[in-house]
Amino acid sequence: MKQMIINGNHELTGNILIGGAKNSAVALIPASILANGKSIIKQVPNISDRDALIDILNILNCEVKLNADELEIDTVNLKNTLIDEAHSKKLRASYYFMGALLGKEKYVEIFIPGGCNIGARPIDIHIDGFKALGAEVKIEGNKYILKADKLIGTDIYLRFQSVGATINLMFASVLAEGKTVIHNAAKEAEIENIADYLISMGANIEGAGTDEITIYGVNKLEGGKITVLPDRIEAGTYIILGALVGKNMCIKNIIPKHIEALTNKLKDMGSNIKIAKDYVMISKVDNLKPTNIKTLVYPGFPTDIGQPMSVLLTQANGTSLFEETIWENRMGHVPSLNKMGANIKVKGMTSMTIGPSKLHGEEVVATDLRGGAALVLAGLTAEGTTIINDVEHILRGYENIDEKLRNVGAKIEIKEI
Numbered sequence: 001m002k003q004m005i006i007n008g009n010h011e012l013t014g015n016i017l018i019g020g021a022k023n024s025a026v027a028l029i030p031a032s033i034l035a036n037g038k039s040i041i042k043q044v045p046n047i048s049d050r051d052a053l054i055d056i057l058n059i060l061n062c063e064v065k066l067n068a069d070e071l072e073i074d075t076v077n078l079k080n081t082l083i084d085e086a087h088s089k090k091l092r093a094s095y096y097f098m099g100a101l102l103g104k105e106k107y108v109e110i111f112i113p114g115g116c117n118i119g120a121r122p123i124d125i126h127i128d129g130f131k132a133l134g135a136e137v138k139i140e141g142n143k144y145i146l147k148a149d150k151l152i153g154t155d156i157y158l159r160f161q162s163v164g165a166t167i168n169l170m171f172a173s174v175l176a177e178g179k180t181v182i183h184n185a186a187k188e189a190e191i192e193n194i195a196d197y198l199i200s201m202g203a204n205i206e207g208a209g210t211d212e213i214t215i216y217g218v219n220k221l222e223g224g225k226i227t228v229l230p231d232r233i234e235a236g237t238y239i240i241l242g243a244l245v246g247k248n249m250c251i252k253n254i255i256p257k258h259i260e261a262l263t264n265k266l267k268d269m270g271s272n273i274k275i276a277k278d279y280v281m282i283s284k285v286d287n288l289k290p291t292n293i294k295t296l297v298y299p300g301f302p303t304d305i306g307q308p309m310s311v312l313l314t315q316a317n318g319t320s321l322f323e324e325t326i327w328e329n330r331m332g333h334v335p336s337l338n339k340m341g342a343n344i345k346v347k348g349m350t351s352m353t354i355g356p357s358k359l360h361g362e363e364v365v366a367t368d369l370r371g372g373a374a375l376v377l378a379g380l381t382a383e384g385t386t387i388i389n390d391v392e393h394i395l396r397g398y399e400n401i402d403e404k405l406r407n408v409g410a411k412i413e414i415k416e417i
């Protein structure tokens, strides 16, 4: 088990370089098996979810070479179509092998995926889409068996703009016969990045990044090439840190448009923020104004930045209201923040924060990835020492977090206990 120890309340200054987006990389890696041959993915973040997906590629008999942040995946010897329960359960994104293996091999056996405990996380929209394409789906206990003689393009209407289902259905339809249209598709920036990868393999996809994606099936895909887009959630997390304790903190390698919902909120709150072409410079101000936030699908305020943002609300002068609309259980970090001195009241998926509160160091537990990141921000803001247990949750999605933070002056270390 890993523990993070933070000595907080120090001004942070300097540069933080953002890596490739976790939520794109975890789909791009499984997408590689749709190709016949060698694919290259650049700017792959150094996170434990990456390693869990590489393990699955090895189980499927793919050859994988990792060289710094570049991944080379050769699928010519792909032969297995069963992913055991231990590997399926390691992360949420294992379910992208459903669409990818179904698309390529017309057969997959896989178990219920794992991931953060932030809600029930059903996969009915994915399954309904696979069935619409002609797949037969059997569920035996925790195992899903998906098979098809052939997949045939069709119109698929998603009842919710699910990121995962949109991606999985692109995977299942790129090699299907004929035309598939995904209606009410998710529009998250990652989806365009993933479509670009498939297009580099020879897929025929139009409209990714809008709510209607059209896929014309092709017979075969060749090896592809892509650079993972910068992680807008990692960027958002460090930008919020800059607003908490930064002095000219510069967050580099970002696409400002992808984080506009956050930067607009920060401007409304009176932050000292400068947005340039590919970086944001931010410093702490006194007298931050309170605000109200409601998470929404892209381009709304991202649910994944809600927990880090909850720390900033504790420092605003007055009452802020927060409403989560995507996940039922995204307040798991609040008891820890309150233990550290925050004044946050939770009711279902909403919370009310009265600030400003002086935070102090405590021993706390990361309950999930973004909730864990929120505790890191709180620890860096708090007076004294904060100990965060179960740091593995954080390392699933933030690459070299301790090193990146030490580079801007944070007193932070991770140790094995």
Ligand code: EPZ
Pocket (backbone or CB within 6 Å): 023, 024, 026, 092, 093, 116, 118, 119, 120, 121, 122, 123, 124, 125, 126, 127, 160, 161, 162, 163, 164, 165, 186, 303, 304, 326, 327, 369, 370, 397
């Ligand atoms: C992706 O999850 C991200 N994960 C999540 O990030 C992110 O919070 C979420 O998109 C929304 O932006 C990955 O990319 C690996 P959804 P995903 O399908 O695809 C319901 C993080 O912290 N739903 O868009 O699983 C679901 O319960 C993680 O990095 C169904 O009901 O999200 C939820 O309420 C956490 N049935 C809503 O839709 C389904 O079949 C959105 O889910 C699928 C989803």
